Amino acid sequence: MQAQLPHQIKTVWRARAAIDGIIWLAITAALLICHHLWQWPWWLAMIPLVAGILHVGSHLLLIPYRYRFWRYxxxxxxxxxxxxxxxxxxxxxxxxxxxxxxxxxxxxxxxxxxxxxxxxxxxxxxxxxxxxxxxxxxxxxxxxxxxxxxxxxx
Structure with a gap:
């Protein structure tokens, strides 16, 4: 008999995605501060912003898929x-x-x-x-x- 993970695991996965998003935003904020203090190119801050959106978005979209097909x-x-x-x-x-x-x-x-x-x-x-x-x-x-x-x- 194959068992499925409990529903609470989806909440854990969502929280992990939110934490990842906060980390990406902190990196973006640090690069924006560097842009204002030392005139670093502004587009450097956009790289982690876009990467973070893609990373968090893909994890959130895949939660139902992961839950549906994870068995033991x-x-x-x-x-x-x-x-x-x-x-x-x-x-x-x-x-x-x-x-x-x-x-x-x-x-x-x-x-x-x-x-x-x-x-x-x-x-x-x-x-x-x-x-x-x-x-x-x-x-x-x-x-x-x-x-x-x-x-x-x-």
Whole structure:
């Protein structure tokens, strides 16, 4: 059974886009100040402004797409992560290779009472973007129990 992320993740993604927009505006403001103080070309300030509009706009437009096509599933053999439709990414992390499962929550995830579930293998870390605290605890316990059983069978 494939599970979808909770609706609150869309709010987190929107807030992240807003923070990115504030950063782009701060860069634009700094370049405008440089233009007034040292006569830097005014068009230098327009580059981060346009880049910021494109960056934030594209992230906001893609939130429904990301939410619609982001799925995860845990089976006895692997943790499956799938995202995208046009640019589909499907990952299968074998249970036997999982070394650790970490729950992480930055300020935006905490604000929405969500946690990211990070699945660690020897070479990389895979992440489930954000689930509720109860689901995160359940996923961690389930994945670690399956990993212990896989090691015992090996």
């Amino acid at each position: 599933a845990i089976t006895a053999d692997a943790v499956y992560l799938r995202s995208g439709y046009l640019f589909r990414t499907e990952e299968a992390i074998p249970i036997a290779r999982i070394q650790n499962v970490t729950l992480a929550a930055g300020p935006l995830l905490q604000w929405q009472s969500l946690q990211a579930v990070q699945v660690h293998t020897a070479s990389t870390t895979h992440s489930i973007a954000g689930v509720t605290g109860a689901v995160a605890d359940q996923l961690r316990e389930q994945i670690m129990q399956l990993a212990k059983e896989a090691r015992a069978d090996a």
